[in-house]
Amino acid sequence: MNRFSKGNLLAGTIMAGAMVATPAYAQDQEEPVTVGTDGSADAGGENLITVTGSRIQRRNVETAAPVAVVDSEEFALSGTVNVENVINTLPQVVPGTTSFSNNPGNGTASLNLRGLGATRTMLLVNGRRWMFYDTNQITDLNTIPQFLLESVDVVTGGASAVYGSDALAGVVNFRLREVDGVEIGGQYGLTERGDGRRYQIHGAIGSSFDDGRGNVTVFGEYFNRDEIFQGDRTFSNFALGGSPLQQLGSSLPPETRLRYDGDGDVTGTSFEANSDLAIFGTPGSLRAYETPRDLYNYAPVNYLQLPQERYLLGGNASYEVSDALEFYTEVAYTNNRVDAELAPTPILVNTFLDIDSLVANGFIDAGTEAELRQLDASETGADANNGTVDVQIRRRLEEAGGRRNLDERNAFRIVTGARGDITDYLQYDAYYMYSRTRNANIQQGNASVSRFTAAVNGTGDTQINIFGAGTLTPDMVDVFRIQAQNGDISTLEVASGVLSGTFGDFALGEAEPVAFAFGTEYRAVSSRFIPDEFLASGDVAGFNAGEPTEGAYDVTEFFGEVNIPFETESGIRFELNGAARYSDYSLDTVGGVWTYAGGAQFQPIPDITLRGQYQRAVRAPNVGELFQGTAIGFPGANDPCAGDGGAGNAPTPTGALLALCQANGVPAGNIGNNAVVQPDGQIAALFGGNPNLGEETSDSYTFGVVLQPSFIPGLTITADYFDIVVKDAITTISLEQALDLCYNQAQDLNDPRCATFVGTRDAQGAFSRDNPPVLGGANIAEFSTSGIDLQVNYGTSVPFSLTGDGDSRFDVLFLGTWTESNDTRPDVSDPTIVDQCAGRFGLTCDDPQASFKWTSRFSWTDGPMTLSTRWRHLSAVNDDTDADDNFVERIDAYDLIDLTLSFDASENLTVSAGVNNLFDTLPSTPIFDANGQVINETNTLLLGDFNNAEQSNTYPSTYDVLGRDFFVSAQFRF
Template sequence: MVTGTHIANSRIKSPTPISSLSQSEIQNQAPSNNLADLVNQMPQFAGSTTPQNSRLSLSSGLAGINALNLRNLGAERSLVLLDGRRITPSAITGIVDINTIPQQLVKRVDVVTGGASAQYGSDAVAGVTNFVLDKTYTGLKIDGDSGISDYGDGINYHTAVTGGFGFAHGKGHVLLSGDYAHQDGIYSVDRPWNFNGQRIIANPEYASGNGQPYYIRVGNAGTNYALPGGIINSSTGGVTNSLRGIYFGQGGSVNHYNYGSLSTSSVTVGGDHALANDGKDIGLEPMSDRKNIYGRLSYDVAPWMTLYGEGSYNQSEYIYNAGPQYLSAIKLSGSNPYLVDALGSSALQNVSSVTLGTTALDLPYRRTDNRRSVQRYTFGGEGNFTLFGKPASWNAYAQYGVMHSKEQIYNVMNTAKIANATNAVRSSTGQIVCASSLTDPSNGCSPIDWLGTGVISTAAKDYVLGNPWREERFQEIVSGVNLSMIPFATWAGDANIAVGGEYRDERASGYVPTQYQSGWSVGNFLPTFGHYDVKEAYVEGAVPLAKGLSVNAAVRATDYSTSGYVTTWKIGGTWQPIQDILFRATESHDIRAPNIDELYNAGTSQTTSVLNPVTGATETVLSRTTGNTKLKPEKANTTTIGAVITPRYTPGLSISVDWFHTKIKDAIEQFYPQTIIDECYSGYTQFCAAIKPDPTGTRDLLMSASPFNFAKLETSGIDIDASYRFPLRRILKNANGYFVIHGQATNYLKYVSASGLGYAVDTSGDISSGPPRWIYRFSASYTTSRYSITAVAHGISSGHYSNSYVTCTTSCGAYNADYPSINNNHVAGLFYFDLNGTYTLPVQNSAKVQLFLNVTNLANSHPLLVPESGLAADTTYSNLLGRTYRGGVRMEF
């Protein structure tokens, strides 16, 4: 069975490009005990969700998940299969966590790039990743390994055991596999690269027509509006803003902030910029625990029928440090007793109020704890028989899967209690109390002192903080039947036909205590309830037309209970005029129906920041997203054209080059806060309705967003894959072993997300929102019967921070909100070098004992640095940990 087709014939040449990772590559090259880390190095993947870049997903339910993303088109458009069948999703978005796969049993990973909805159904718009298991493994193998970073942190360890045996004279087979992996969390970022202080700010020298860039990129910069002990940003009454720049230190000490050589309302260059704890107190890596168990029982009940049952259970927990609290606009009255005690009544004469910004060092950092379990049970049969006098094969299965998750955020501020605790007054006895307690003494309010570090009482912390949580349940039932046969032949050879059908039912439910559904600075969880089912039938054929020329076509009829009927199709062909070269091409029409989260999300919220395009100030935003039941399926067309060269005069050499183009209409996407505010100020007033001041005052703005059918999403590029395998004796006579050189690269020529608002930006090479221009991976291995050494180089090309910026330093044109000018828009590329080695011990019995050592990021190269607040580094393509070491042992009996 070849991935990308239901036709069971190994002689069929697929017109669709397929890249594979073998079991030996997985064992020798995996940079960690997580298979997804190796798969994501393949250039076809861009923008995947990982524990590294999902650590701040406080309300989406995705924190800790490893979800593959083909072509940067979104994980929800990349279908993940296990032995050709769907895997139970790990979130209500329908995405699959690769951690749920029994990794010790994986013997091959196939990646099909290009639409495959006609073969596999919805979600295969960008392609398919199929994890193929060794279902007939016999023996016992035990793996154990441990790792650590060059900085002495990031300690991890992993163990796995797999056993398999036959019974009933080989008719039956039992397989059992389990593994456990633990990783210590890294809860602060003390790496040298995190102190670069790059920012993008509005150019204070800019004036209309003076030729200066609208934005400038600066270094040695930091946030000036929120400090660990609080800073006064403005005051009213008396002399307006006379108190601006007073900040508070240990024990409430009063200091005056140095705004440096250049400052805006949110950023200071030079001066006291280092006082802010920008990105230093955000977790770099989560603490994680993963447990997997997988079992399979099969039995040949007849020569043409094998029945089997599979079961798997995965349990995982991810704990993150999500960083400090941020309050940018705390309003204190001029008579606030803490303020009077700190500054004196004379300094506050005629001052009616002050506005304070703080990261509240006294309050414990926000912490996320995501616990998830995924169960999957499959029963089916398969076999081979004779039909029409030719070999045929069949399979049928029914599968039930369920995911349970509990997302909890610790130390989250309750906005109403923050307001009560901030409004402090003196009682008749002279004690500082909450004003609300004067009329309701039993309300439990404890006043909070925002002025300094080491000053907030335990009672105040307990009063204002809470731990919101949500439970979610996702259930999936899938059944399918497939038949592959050869009903007739042409003069050029046998015609292969596959037919089949599938039924799928998905539903979500959840629970959130009423007290955690609203009123919190982040979280405000709501339970999502929704359901849909889908019925599908397909037919696929591969017919030879002439010697070396064949055509492959498929069509699928799909009926969704929510979005109705759709038809998908695919047609392709191969032509091999001579043995040395094969040409291939495909055209497919694919769909993706909206998932339960997009349709029925009851509402999730998260806190983020935006750059105000008018003032250049950074503003904090509470963004809330809900589902949209009016969504319709998105439609995609993908074209691939390529060739595979295997020259006879160079045995072992294979080169493939493929051009791809995918265009998605009515793509289901949504605008996020930065885009919403940009479009509002660009004149698209419909976006302004989504922006409101935060009524609680905890954040600057409140934004609403829901998914809708975009106008277009388009990408194109070139995949290059070359490998050369040759024995060393070709170079050195009588030498043992062989070399394998393998290079893969993808050149993204175009990536356009067009919203239909009158403009579209090609974001290829745009590190903030598009795939890099080039993604590459090269490996070179030397292997003998006793040992192997593998060197791996991988990375991305340099590019732009945002393709929306126009780079100039002088003679800049007039301001354009869609394409503003900037003095420096360049970001460097990435190049990482890894070294892996194995050594098989000369054991005298039947056991095989192999030692291995992997060194990742051998040069301890920095991540790609970007001009952002917080953790100012790219978290998707970069190595954040630096040089790491992992060693272990594999034993097989």
């Protein structure tokens, strides 16, 4: 029976709440443990273990590659239900998409090892591939049942030779356990502010039968999480930006902002004061547009934490017919619903206003009518005195409600296989896996651009009143409001067979026999993105439009591994291992490729082990990178032509930059006028796939030492240096990088680096939303990262007990990473441009990549009681530009303390309670002066780059935004 015993769990190398890098040594047990290829453990038998990163079964758990292990108790002691919340605390991980990713966000949780990207991290469950959710072939961590986790193994460096494509940064293997008996549990959590409620209930039942030849486990879970709005926290209640830091927002306000685009005389009109800009300060009445007074604060109505509802069902079973044949199967199904909530739709159209119809409908007052007629009368050419004026309209459609984006994913996976012994020295394992994910994305609050435009200028059946805040009636809203939807369908098929074993009893010296594994694998992937007519055509404002995507490919692979240990009678041990894989892709741009690896270990004395490994890995482009239809996005960027006072507070262009801005279509009089050239921090851009992409390759090296001094029982120290370089990396360079390459580096419109910006500006010099820049993927980048992983863990008995059960136990765990470098060369054809992101954050480097990151846990176990505290640390990070132009230049070092108390109330019941972020460490609350400027900017702890202000004025996936957070849980087993 699986009985919860903290004493045993904390006694070994894998301690409660610990994240432990192997060389893992088996925890204290009366009998040896056999871990099979499915990760299950059985008492008795030969101590054969399959370690993540290899397909060879072995007697020891030491490998040449460093492996970090997250024990299942970390999830219990940290009070988390979603896998992402624990995995993202690992020093090797830079948070990807999380439950705090609202814009952009897609309701999933991804894993990003070493900051090299989620597409370069392979996720396995029980040593086999899991299901992915979209055209980028990324696994959603929300689909993995946390309550069944036995451990999570993290392998650094490329592992394509063992597992195939995608494993450039490393491999994360989630081991699920079998259940013997009945388990029922639940958890409830709430922040100190009384919001963010979440609860989970789960159950599992499992049993062995037929004298242990068979085993069946069935499980289910329900999880529910409430939303938190940015307006519920003072640090995120205002959209901040500018330099000096101040309350800013969007130039698309509910009152409607007009830009006059004709050639009439604006003298004496509301358009005169501020670059031909005016706003309806009161319904029907124009006045001059003022910045920042008239900017719209969109922050409060955006989600800070996304709501989620999840159902998980599944099971696994195995039956041993004989030593030569055991059948096994795994089944999993998940239904996951996650909402995103954004401010009401901002809409921008270039059209004309019919003055007579506006007057006839009573939409404008006499003063505004007089101004518009003056403009019409002073125009020249065909537009003179025609009763219309050309304008650009910017409006926030508050009357249409907020933009809600509901993602509902239904995913299932089934594995069926057979394994067994062919001889005493040879085993086999063959399986087939099929998984399918279907996502239904329903969007509310969108608007049809064509219907809106026709309803404004009077060419449609109904004219609408947008000339002031709150002027749109429900019937008017119905004219242009649409519900848009799209879907994703992704499938993965794998057929694999492996033979593994030894060359009889052949061994070198006193070591175990020489071992090997070889096999073949076939994989087929396909994915589709299916937008409706509005999203596909681009006739939509609100959420981003995108064209359909569909693609598929397959690959056939052959692979092999060998492990050659040598040990002398005196105990000196040396071990070599190697692996190779040949992959034949159906993609003409990839074809046949080789991956390989080699490593060595040397143990001169039992106290010291030296290890090292080299791996060549490959990643084929995914369906999205190859076949994605063109889609529009709105990335944050600084237009160099906006000049002083612009989004980046850059100097007014001069010299070659001035000439380039003029050549690119910015009128000379507008250069440097940010209100016209770049009124918003976000710029429209188009993104799409490239069917000519080839494979990425990576070379990774790891060198390390393991110390277990015999004179300090219970102490283990591991230190490993890693160096990973990804070449021919597929990248769509950021808009900020593209602007830098053209305007600051090339400074010539005829240079290929400027081609994407030709013909993309409107008459006033701003980047057009009708014909935005196009950014596509290419094998042009190089990513590299290096550093040192350090782990120290120590456990000892203490001659003291409060419960009267004799000695208690004290355990300490430290797991940290020093990131020496994390560099990106966005285009290797220009070696002078290197984005160095270790210890930095910002528009180029994105989320903070702290140079030092660690997590540590201190646990005291006294009989049935465990008291544990966790310390999480991130070192300070600096803005990724050298100039003082990005508002917040430094985010200070960051520490969180968590506390948990767990108690075995009986042999069957365990109760836990805890608090995360004990000292309520949050981004600092801005203090504003009378003009809306932040007067505590020098103390703005944690506030991030404010061109990313839609993400709550910080980096919510990296820094805690909930504050002090409480949880209680109970686990019942019988």
